[in-house]
Amino acid sequence: MTQDTQMNKHQLGQLIGANRRDHYYELHYATGEVARFYILGDGIFHYFLDPDKSFNENHTSFVDLSRFDNHFFEKSSARATSDSLIIQSGIYQIIFQQKPALMSIFDENLHRTRMTQIAPIELDKDQTTEFLKQNKNEFYFGGGMQNGYFSHKGRRINIKRDKITGKDGVLTQVPFFWSNAGFGELRNTVRAGSYDFGKSDKSVTALTHTSKVFDNFYIIGNSPTVILDKYYLLTGKPLMLPKYALGLGHIGNFITTMWQPSQAKKRNASRFDNNSYYTRTNDPKKVSGKASLNGEEEYQFSARAMIDRYQKLHFPLSWFVPNYGVQDVDQDSLATFNDYANNQDTHAGFWSNQAVTEPSPKTAFIMTNTSFSKVLDKDQQSLKTNLKRKRPLILTNTGTAGSQNKTALAFGDTGGNWENIPTQIASFLGSSLSGQPIVGAAIDGTNGGGNAQISIRDFEWKAFTPLFFNIDDQGTFSKTPFAYNSKMTQINRAYLQLRNQLKNYLYTLIYKAQTGDPILRALFIEFPHEQVNYTSQVGNEFMLGPNLLISPITNGREDSNGNSRKDNLYLPSHRTMWIDLFTGKRYLGGRVFNKLSYPLWHLPVFIRGGAIFDLGNRNYILYPQGRSEITTYDDNDFNDFNHNHTETKITSDFESSRLTVTIDPVKGDFNGMKTNNSTNLNIMCDSYPDRVTVRINDQTINMQEYGTPDTFSHAKEGFFYNTDYTWLPEFNQYQKEKQTALQIKLASRDITDSKIEVIIQNFNYGNQTLVHSITDSLLRAPKLPTVDPTKITAHSFELAWPQVSNQVQVEINGLLYDGIDGTSFTFHELTPNSRYIIRLRYVAGNKVSEWSDYFGVITKRAAIDYAINNIHVQSNLDSNKDHPLNYLTDLKLASEWETNESVSEDKPLQLTFTFDELEKLSRMTYVPRNVDHKGDPTSVGIEISSDGEKFASYGDRLTWKADSKNKVVGLRDVTAKAIRLTIYKSSGPIVAGREVMFFRAKK
Structure with missing residues (x-):
């Protein structure tokens, strides 16, 4: 009987x-099972x-259990009750209910x-599932890089890497x-999994893996930092980056890239040192120049010339990969290049798809x-041998639990696409x-691109991320x-220079990451008491550290x-002042700002009131508000940083009109x-202070005031x-008004033996910003605003009101929206x-009216809700192994399919789409791929089948343009079991696309 239960789902x-x-x-x-329960640490349990x-x-290799002793287990105790076994470990009770067999963890504090x-727990011969109770205000995070998402409540995520770099892909299997x-x-x-955080049932979290073994670690912590720190105790602390890795990096292919002459008017033409223009080519007949490492072919196309170009244009490179995607490299040429790069203060790396046993001399890192842990271990060890005491660095485009201890995550996507930016923000979080x-x-991704505005905006925000680099030579x-x-x-x-200013700030964040503090932070990390910060509503912005x-x-x-144009910009906490980094303009938090305007040079970056920045060499910037402090870290970039580093604590205390900096x-x-x-x-500050007092080790020193910048x-x-x-001189050409x-x-002193205290009287900064609005009874409350039902979509609605004042404020689901004028x-x-509860009030200066009555709006369902899932697709032509046929119907617009073979009238492509059951349809949509339009279908025919076997033509043959527009075919009143799409011609040698979607008729 026991054997039977082991072989069947139960x-x-x-x-x-x-x-x-x-x-x-x-x-x-x-049912015959035996389980073991270990107590590894304070709030770390193993079932x-x-x-x-x-x-x-x-x-598995995730956890090295040899690092844990028996200390916490020996201190634990167990007792039995009439219905449970209770194991006591510190302040935690682990309760094993007898019938049904349920586990819970109770916190006595x-x-x-x-x-x-x-x-x-549900057991099967090839999978196990745990079911957890889900609370109404409980939110879930993790699962690796789930592209486009950081908060998973109400979603189902896959724990399986699919190599799709865009939205809905999974890059890391964690x-x-x-x-x-x-x-x-x-x-x-290491088996694949699926985590359902309330998508099927709002009250249940279901966690499934395709493994008959249920091996699980439970971590208890009072904050995200504590939970992540304990996770690192199990899997290893994050890699400590070498300092050079914070600089600008270039990843390119100087082994097989070829160039042909072009003209300046070509959008993808590049200007070289001979003042001529060239484009990349794969056609040997058109080649006029070939890439090389050291100029073995023609110097201007070499990796060395690229380093020269960066320096000449004042973009000093910190690190460089010259052989991206190409394993076969002449080691002597590589060693010569490494010497040159090193002399230019650029750290040379090497790309490899297998373990590197003996890196070339002066190879600083591996990509x-x-x-795979065994490959990474070999790479890490070979780098340590090569670098002596310097830190090894491995960059990879994937990861799993524990890989953070050996690698940094670096990847690319299809460029020239606005969607990449919000997707990557949420992915990073x-x-x-x-x-x-x-x-x-x-x-701007790897391939694709060509949109200057997207490229600039992408460069700007990525200057505030841990790794900052481009991948070249992979597209046109x-x-x-x-x-x-x-x-x-x-x-x-200017943004590269700004990043260099912030290197000490970034380096301190990397130190703090060792103990669980994220570098890029979702807003709830700093502002945990605002529920909106746990949701995707604010997933398009992030904190870099606390400030x-x-x-x-x-x-x-x-x-x-x-x-x-910038709308929906949320600044948290109504007690916090936020300062525009570039203009110095100040905003009161706790509201959503709208109708903001930003020139191309201006990225919306805000400094938190109370922030302190270390710009290096003991040069500090302070934005006083309340009490705040930072601890900055420094070392000599060796791998023994845990025992050989410095810490400097700076405190700012602003109360009433007195500021004390220590x-x-x-x-x-x-x-x-x-x-x-x-x-x-x-x-x-905002005004001239009364008195400045400086004490060194409690002894007051005389401070002279200077009246001009030169004398000072x-x-x-x-x-x-x-x-x-200004502390951003590189932006002076854009922002004339200073602060x-x-x-x-x-003066110079022994900084290890000097406590510095600065006291400033009659200090004023931001006092007017932190004043809240006053309700004015003379400003009448608005009548009920109106919403045009015809203008409600799945993602928007238009609100209109009678104009009484120049501005209004709108509250939606408890969140205040500011900066709104006009009448709609x-x-x-x-x-x-989703349902949105709304009210509105008028604004005149710092005075506001009473609120209107509440009313509600429900957005429409998304079109994707009507798309048919689990479509079976067949093709008469082979598909590219990296762009398989199933990508065409996976409902992920980031995945792209392409054939290996070309099509013609004599040999057309036939794609047969079969549904699980007979479907009443409304339309079909063919979504062309992003990277280019060299494989777009241009001549197609459609056939319908009600039984999946016999097909009949549907209308005449269609002619489509090769462009970025979706191709929509109306199928109203069509009921089908299968549809065949025949492609007779394409715009290139192959056929490609992102998606073919079939939509059900709306009921």
Whole structure:
């Protein structure tokens, strides 16, 4: 009987017994299973159920259990009640209910259950499923890089890499998730999985893996940082980047790329050193120049010339991969190139799709396509041998649980696409929340591209991400930061200089990531008490550390002046002041701003009130608000950073009109550290202060005031009230108005033995910004606004009202929308099929009217809801292995299918789409691919079948243009079991497309 249950799908039976062993508790179930329960640490538990009872603790490489001792297990205790076994570990009670067999974890400090199973574990010969109770306000994160998403409540995600780099793809297979209820789970398996966070049933989370073994780690923590830190205890801390990796990188193919002459008017033409234009080609007959590492062919097409070009145009390169996608490289030529790159202060890397046993001399890092632990271990060891004490770096385009300890995630996508920007923002956040904080994506993608505005906007926001690089030579368009005109090159150069200013800030964040603090942060990490911050509504913006909020431009909408139009910009916390990084304009948080306008040079970046930035060499910028502090880190870039680094704590305390800034003595040391240094404070302010007092180790020093920038610049010590201040000189050409700051300069002292305290009286900064609106009874409340039902879509609706004042504020589902004028406004980027509760009030200066009555709007269902799933497709021609046929019907617009063979009238392509059942249709949509239009169908025929066997023509043959527009075929009143699409001609040698979708008729 037991054997039968093991071979068939069943639930875990009643708990019938338990024993305490040497280092685990043994649990026995009525259905014959035996499980082991380990206590590895404070709030780290391991439940292992193996139907074969072999209990191989090292069946995966995620967790090194040898690092955990028996300490916490020995301190635990167990007791039995009439219906449960309760294991006590510290403040946690792990409760194993007997019948049904359910597990829950109770926190005695909070006096609430952290997690509980809602049904017994389901077992099958090839899969296991755990069912958890899902609470109404419980949100879920993790699962690896789920492209386009970071918050998963109400969604189902796949734990299986599919190599699709765009939206709905899965780049990293990480069987780890966590909940804001304060628990996480790591499934110890390399098998594929599916996590349903309430899509099928809002009250249930169902977690499935295709493994008969149920091997699971439970993590309890009071914050995301604690949960991620404990996850790192299990799987390894994130890679500590070498400092050069924070600079600009170039990844290219200088082995097989070929060039042909072109003209300046060609959009994809690149200008070279001989002032002639060239485009890439794969046709040997058209080649006039070939790439090489050192100029073995023609110097201007070489990797060395590319380094020269970056330097000449003032884009100093920090790192370089010269053989992307090509394994076969002459090692002598590579060694010569590495020497040259090293002399130019550029770190040379090597691309390989297999383990590199002996890197060429001066190879600083390796780029690969794998996450296999054995390959990564070999690569890491070979780099350590090569680099001696310097840190190894491995870049890869995939990952799994634990790979964050060895690799950084770097990938590319199809460029020239606005959709990539919001998709990658959410993807980066999701990666960070999955324990993989070191991440970057190629600027403007790999192939595709050609849209200058998208390229510039992509460069701007990626300057605020951990890795900053481009991947070139994979398509027809160049991806360098100087690929477009001089105006755009200047903008890119300014953002690179800004990134260099922030390197110390970034480096500190990388240190903090070692203990669970994400680098790129979803808003709820810093503002956990606002529910909106846990949702996709704010998934288009992020925090870089605690002090910078970035809200990238994500579409091509423009105002009447040609500037980017920005709506739905949310700044959290009504108690927080936010300062535009470039203009100094201040905003009160806790609201959504609309109708903002940003020129091409201006990325929406906001500094959090209270922020402190370390610009390097003890040069600090402060934006005082309340009490705040930072600790900055530094080291000598060796791999022993844990024991050889410095920490500097800076505190700002602004209360009433008194500001106190404290810089503690530097703690720690490292080889090559500079112990004597001067200190510069640049404190943003609104008016001239009364008195500045500086104390060094509690001793007051005399401070001279200087009246001009020149005299202050030559002084060793003193202060200067600067009304024309900026710490971003590279943006002076765009922003003429400067800001006001109190600058303080302190002479060189022993920074390890000097506590600096600065006290400023009558200090004022942001006092007017933090004033809230006053309700004015003379400003009458608005009558009920109106919504035109014909203008309601799945993602938007238009609201109209009688004009009484110049501006209005609208509250939608409790969130305040500001910056709205006129008599109507269209709210967009909404969730389909959702109810929005709305009210409105008039605004006049800092006065507001009473609110209108509440009313509601329900958005329409998304078109994709009517698309048919699980379509079976067959083709008479073979498909490209990297772009398989199933991509054509997977309902993922980021995946692209293409044939291996060409089509003709004599040999047309036949695609047969079969549905699971007879379907009443409304239309078919053929979505052309993004990368180019060389494989678009141009002559097609359609046939209909009601039984899947006999087909009849549907209308005449269709002629389609080769462009980016979707091709829609009306199928109203058509009922079909299958549809055949015959393609007689295409715009290129093959046929390609993103998707073929069939839509049901609306009921």
